[in-house]
Amino acid sequence: xxxxxxxxxxxxxxxxxxxxxxxxxxxxxxxxxxxxxxxxxxxxxxxxxxxxxxxxxxxxxxxxxxxxxxxxxxxxxxxxxxxxxxxxxxxxxxxxxxxxxxxxxxxxxxxxxxx
Amino acid sequence: xxxxxxxxxxxxxxxxxxxxxxxxxxxxxxxxxxxxxxxxxxxxxxxxxxxxxxxxxxxxxxxxxxxxxxxxxxxxxxxxxxxxxxxxxxxxxxxxxxxxxxxxxxxxx
Numbered sequence: 001x002x003x004x005x006x007x008x009x010x011x012x013x014x015x016x017x018x019x020x021x022x023x024x025x026x027x028x029x030x031x032x033x034x035x036x037x038x039x040x041x042x043x044x045x046x047x048x049x050x051x052x053x054x055x056x057x058x059x060x061x062x063x064x065x066x067x068x069x070x071x072x073x074x075x076x077x078x079x080x081x082x083x084x085x086x087x088x089x090x091x092x093x094x095x096x097x098x099x100x101x102x103x104x105x106x107x108x109x110x111x112x113x114x115x
Numbered sequence: 116x117x118x119x120x121x122x123x124x125x126x127x128x129x130x131x132x133x134x135x136x137x138x139x140x141x142x143x144x145x146x147x148x149x150x151x152x153x154x155x156x157x158x159x160x161x162x163x164x165x166x167x168x169x170x171x172x173x174x175x176x177x178x179x180x181x182x183x184x185x186x187x188x189x190x191x192x193x194x195x196x197x198x199x200x201x202x203x204x205x206x207x208x209x210x211x212x213x214x215x216x217x218x219x220x221x222x223x224x
Binding site for chain 1 (some may be wrong): 149151156174201212214215217
């Protein structure tokens with residue numbers, strides 16, 4: 001079975017803390033994505049990465065950064081967490097090359113609460 | 116980015132077919148149409164995708180309009196386990212997968 005593993009299912013952090021959300025995949029996929037999901041807003045793309053050390057901004061990158069030092073790991077960083085970053089965070093991966101004829105695999109999500 | 120429009124919610128009776136519509140009038144010639152669904156407390160999962168021709172797999176069928184400006188996901192015999200949010204997505208050359216708000220499907224026993 002393919003696996004996309006997010007480090008935590010539930011996380012509670014304080015305002016102002018630096019928060020790391022980790023995503024690891026075992027499928028040797030080049031492309032990885034971070035989304036956040038909020039009621040009534042659906043999934044919104046934060047950042048994505050086509051390869052190691054490469055990153056592209058999605059639709060809502062403000063307040064976030066990412067790190068891709070190894071192919072299998074894509075980290076989402078909240079430099080200084082705020083309450084409006086309380087959300088469900090989802091990681092996804094796809095294989096590069098013939099991309100449009102393949103499927104995306106998602107992790108189970110991390111529900112982050114910032115207090 | 117090409118966008119999709121779906122109804123917010125739909126209801127269907129168990130063991131009946133379900134037709135979930137999606138409009139994508141700004142689709143480009145190279146965009147694939149993908150469908151994903153998200154069960155409660157889980158990440159989205161792949162359902163089906165297509166480019167121009169209708170497609171069938173073990174989960175569902177995808178009917179694509181001749182002008183490609185709309186498509187319909189067909190669940191042939193809905194079960195309670197099919198209750199989920201269904202997302203229609205256009206997947207283009209830039210691989211920037213953009214989700215809409217999806218359709219919440221309720222299945223009535």
